[in-house]
Amino acid sequence: MCELLGMSANVPTDICFSFSGLVQRGGRTGPHVDGWGITFYEGKGCRTFKDPVACAQSRIAKLVQEYPIKSCAVVSHIRQANRGSVALENTHPFTRELWGRYWTFAHNGQLTDYESLVCGHFEPVGQTDSEKAFCWLLNQLSARFPVFPSVPDELFQFLASLCNQLMAKGVFNMLLSDGEFLITYCTTNLHTITRRAPFGQAKLIDDDVTVDFQQETTPDDVVTVIATQPLTNNESWIKMAKGEMKVFRLGELIVSLETEINQGA
Amino acid sequence: MCELLGMSANVPTDICFSFSGLVQRGGRTGPHVDGWGITFYEGKGCRTFKDPVACAQSRIAKLVQEYPIKSCAVVSHIRQANRGSVALENTHPFTRELWGRYWTFAHNGQLTDYESLVCGHFEPVGQTDSEKAFCWLLNQLSARFPVFPSVPDELFQFLASLCNQLMAKGVFNMLLSDGEFLITYCTTNLHTITRRAPFGQAKLIDDDVTVDFQQETTPDDVVTVIATQPLTNNESWIKMAKGEMKVFRLGELIVSLETEINQGA
Numbered sequence: 337m338c339e340l341l342g343m344s345a346n347v348p349t350d351i352c353f354s355f356s357g358l359v360q361r362g363g364r365t366g367p368h369v370d371g372w373g374i375t376f377y378e379g380k381g382c383r384t385f386k387d388p389v390a391c392a393q394s395r396i397a398k399l400v401q402e403y404p405i406k407s408c409a410v411v412s413h414i415r416q417a418n419r420g421s422v423a424l425e426n427t428h429p430f431t432r433e434l435w436g437r438y439w440t441f442a443h444n445g446q447l448t449d450y451e452s453l454v455c456g457h458f459e460p461v462g463q464t465d466s467e468k469a470f471c472w473l474l475n476q477l478s479a480r481f482p483v484f485p486s487v488p489d490e491l492f493q494f495l496a497s498l499c500n501q502l503m504a505k506g507v508f509n510m511l512l513s514d515g516e517f518l519i520t521y522c523t524t525n526l527h528t529i530t531r532r533a534p535f536g537q538a539k540l541i542d543d544d545v546t547v548d549f550q551q552e553t554t555p556d557d558v559v560t561v562i563a564t565q566p567l568t569n570n571e572s573w574i575k576m577a578k579g580e581m582k583v584f585r586l587g588e589l590i591v592s593l594e595t596e597i598n599q600g601a
Numbered sequence: 602m603c604e605l606l607g608m609s610a611n612v613p614t615d616i617c618f619s620f621s622g623l624v625q626r627g628g629r630t631g632p633h634v635d636g637w638g639i640t641f642y643e644g645k646g647c648r649t650f651k652d653p654v655a656c657a658q659s660r661i662a663k664l665v666q667e668y669p670i671k672s673c674a675v676v677s678h679i680r681q682a683n684r685g686s687v688a689l690e691n692t693h694p695f696t697r698e699l700w701g702r703y704w705t706f707a708h709n710g711q712l713t714d715y716e717s718l719v720c721g722h723f724e725p726v727g728q729t730d731s732e733k734a735f736c737w738l739l740n741q742l743s744a745r746f747p748v749f750p751s752v753p754d755e756l757f758q759f760l761a762s763l764c765n766q767l768m769a770k771g772v773f774n775m776l777l778s779d780g781e782f783l784i785t786y787c788t789t790n791l792h793t794i795t796r797r798a799p800f801g802q803a804k805l806i807d808d809d810v811t812v813d814f815q816q817e818t819t820p821d822d823v824v825t826v827i828a829t830q831p832l833t834n835n836e837s838w839i840k841m842a843k844g845e846m847k848v849f850r851l852g853e854l855i856v857s858l859e860t861e862i863n864q865g866a
Contacts, residue, residue: 378653380726381689386648399664424646432698436724457722457743459701461645478722 338428338444339368340526341412342511342562344518344584348378348406349559353538353547355412356401357567360542362391362414371427372397374412375440376405377515382438386427408586409513413442425462429511430470432458434477435484437514441470444564445507445523469502473512488517489591495519496581496593503579511562518584520562522576529573530560530587538568558587603693603709604633605791606677607776607827609783609849613643613671614824618803618812620677621666622832625807627656627679636692637662639677640705641670642780647703651692673851674778678707690727694776695735697723699742700749702779706735709829710772710788734767738777753782754856760784761846761858768844776827783849785827787841794838795825795852803833823852 341358343351355374363369372394373386387394391414413428420426428442443466455471456478476498477491485491495512499521502508509526512519520526531538533556535549553559562584566573576582583591606623608616620639628634637659638651652659656679678693685691694707708731720736721743741763742756750756760777764786767773774791777784785791796803798821800814818824827849831838841847848856 378689381653381692383651383689384649388643388646395668396664399661403660424643424648427646433724433726436726438726459698461698461701461703 338413338415339366339564340442340444340509340511340562341410342513342518342520343407343410343559344587345408345557345559346586346588347554347557348408349557350404350406351410351412352401352404353540353545354561354563354567356545357540357542358412358414358563359391359397359401362397364392365542366414368414368416370415370417370422372412372414373427373429373442374400374410375429375431376407377409377513378407380437380515382431382440382515384429384431384440386424388422388424388427409515409518411440411442411511411513411518418446419466420462420464423462426464426467428466430467432470432474434474435481437484439474439512439514441466442511443469444509444525447502447506447508449505469508473498492519492581492583492591492593496521496595499581500579500595509564516585518562519581520576520583521581523578525564526562526576527564527566527573528560528562528576528582529566529571530558530589532558537570539570540567541569542567560584560587560589603678603680604631604829605707605709605774605776605827606675607778607783607785608672608675608824609852610673610822610824611851611853612819612822613673614822615669615671616675616677617666617669618805618810619826619828619832621810622805622807623677623679623828624656624662624666627662629657630807631679633679633681635680635682635687637677637679638692638694638707639665639675640694640696641672642674642778643672645702645780647696647705647780649694649696649705651689653687653689653692674780674783676705676707676776676778676783678709683711684731685727685729688727691729691732693731695732697735697739699739700746702749704739704777704779706731706738707776708734709774709790712767712771712773714770734773738763757784757846757848757856757858761786761860764846765844765860774829781850783827784846785841785848786846788843790829791827791841792829792831792838793825793827793841793847794831794836795823795854797823802835804835805832806834807832825849825852825854
């Protein structure tokens with residue numbers, strides 16, 4: 337499987353601390369050695385650093401850990417390959433444009449019966465179930481909404497119904513962002529934490545690193561971090577439910593959908 | 602204006618030497634301080650490093666100079682902004698998927714009357730004339746060829762006719778690649794050099810660096826570099842003609858089109 341890491345913040349914030357914890361799981365404290373990637377949004381633009389090698393040994397990952405790129409929306413992934421070879425074209429996150437916005441997607445899980453998903457003009461480049469699912473989602477969204485909907489809640493509700501269909505094909509934990517919204521969907525494992533004043537200390541589980549957010553922030557900062565498993569051991573992370581979608585904007589939770597599948601359980 | 606740098610090679614080759622020369626023009630020997638970017642293809646996948654700050658001062662550019670990423674197709678650009686603000690979404694190269702291939706585009710020049718170009722479902726994210734032209738090209742190509750044409754020459758010929766239309770709107774020097782083909786189009790300034798055995802020494806114009814390619818290569822290597830202006834002062838670069846398209850694959854020139862506009866001049 338893989339691990340996901342996302343961030344939504346109301347001021348440009350670096351993710352060096354959380355990423356340092358994730359990196360350890362990419363070859364040292366975890367088995368996710370088949371590549372890694374991280375996408376930073378800055379305004380409408382985004383940039384991705386990725387490498388098809390183990391994160392813990394990657395010189396580019398070292399740069400990302402040490403060089404504080406400040407962003408209000410981040411999507412990251414470390415990979416343990418199941419579908420698709422270890423190659424750059426199969427390395428998450430994947431980014432495609434829709435409605436004049438760059439959408440970035442990372443997936444944890446494994447799907448069956450995904451080959452027949454219809455992707456229209458969003459054609460996969462690599463061989464993963466993940467990229468295929470992403471292309472299918474975008475194709476469905478573009479067919480339903482010719483432009484970005486004026487009521488974004490309609491987008492989130494439709495997207496949740498699509499994610500439910502993917503969950504029916506296996507495990508589908510997802511992060512999706514356009515730089516404004518950070519959309520999360522959980523099948524098995526996703527945890528969130530929202531940090532705001534008064535800020536405290538946080539200690540990484542996977543590395544001997546402690547940060548005092550009081551020193552790094554202003555009182556108005558709101559920063560949410562989403563990860564497959566909690567990254568710190570002295571804070572309260574919230575586990576998402578099966579079939580739950582949470583949408584964050586500027587660090588705040590703005591939409592929480594417990595989908596029909598979940599409500600019926 | 603801006604400067605372009607491209608590479609096509611028959612074995613994965615690093616571009617550290619040429620990129621080191623280009624970097625100097627991004628704030629030291631040249632005025633191109635409004636961002637830079639470089640895309641490396643590895644198989645069907647690609648990764649882009651970009652920064653909206655001056656290349657000569659960029660820590661990420663330093664990594665790219667020092668860390669030899671080996672690739673058979675590279676597209677790079679340093680920017681001196683004219684259309685569009687200095688921002689990540691306006692920083693070249695731009696990458697979009699078509700026919701299950703990632704296409705990467707960088708432009709040198711300035712266009713007028715470009716706002717009305719019809720882009721279909723390839724919608725620009727930023728505000729540059731360059732991204733608009735790229736989206737228009739992809740929209741025209743997708744309308745003409747539902748799948749990647751079995752005879753790629755048909756693609757190149759059609760693309761050359763489209764580039765001619767853009768040249769009628771101003772200056773349009775272009776690099777475009779899908780990782781297999783490196784397509785170049787010249788309005789004013791593009792120079793090429795193909796290096797093959799017997800390899801010699803090359804000396805950068807913009808920095809006190811000399812490389813002995815004999816030490817870096819095997820006898821079968823073929824590497825073509827394309828740049829706005831020659832990067833070395835002890836080799837013979839070939840200047841492209843106005844309206845000329847050259848296509849490289851695995852380092853070799855495979856198509857050279859002197860377009861109608863040029864032939865009529």
